[in-house]
Amino acid sequence: MNWASPGEAGFDPEGRPFVISVLVVDAQPLQRFGFRVLLECTPDTEIVGEAGNGAEAVRRITELRPDVVLMDTRMPGADGIEAIRRVVAAGGRSRILVLTTFDVDRYAFAALRAGASGFLLKDIGPEELLLSLIHIKRQAAGRVRRPARR
Secondary structure (H helix, E strand, O other): OOOOOOOOOOEEEOOEEEEEEEEEEEOOHHHHHHHHHHHHHOOOOEEEEEEEOOOHHHHHHHOOOOOOEOOOOOEEEOOHHHHHHHHHOOOOOOOEEEOOOOOOOHHHHHHHHHHEEEEEOOOOOHHHHHHHHHHHHHHHHOOOOOOOOO
């Protein structure tokens, strides 16, 4: 079952389809499994690894250098916000999309201030998650135009 059209993410300058490498970070093994199943059914994404806490996430991001990290906010040990701070401080180039069950503005603002590229609630549909990954990949490649500031 494909949730997005093949090649939805677009093509690189040589005409090859973009493939979005993804690291899934969540304290809950079942959540990680669900994200993995969804993303493995999508031709534009490749799961390169998983992590169950923030400290492990920082190590895996440094090791694997994924295009996008799906990061939960609340995890044991170093939480997602702290992991984002560490990755950004180390000069990591992976984009981080925060996914959480907590509909609390302070988590969203803290994640974005720490350097996350986006913030979504886990009650979104598969299409919205996939389109967000594509948008973030395009943004990283300089293929998204931002509105002019006034």
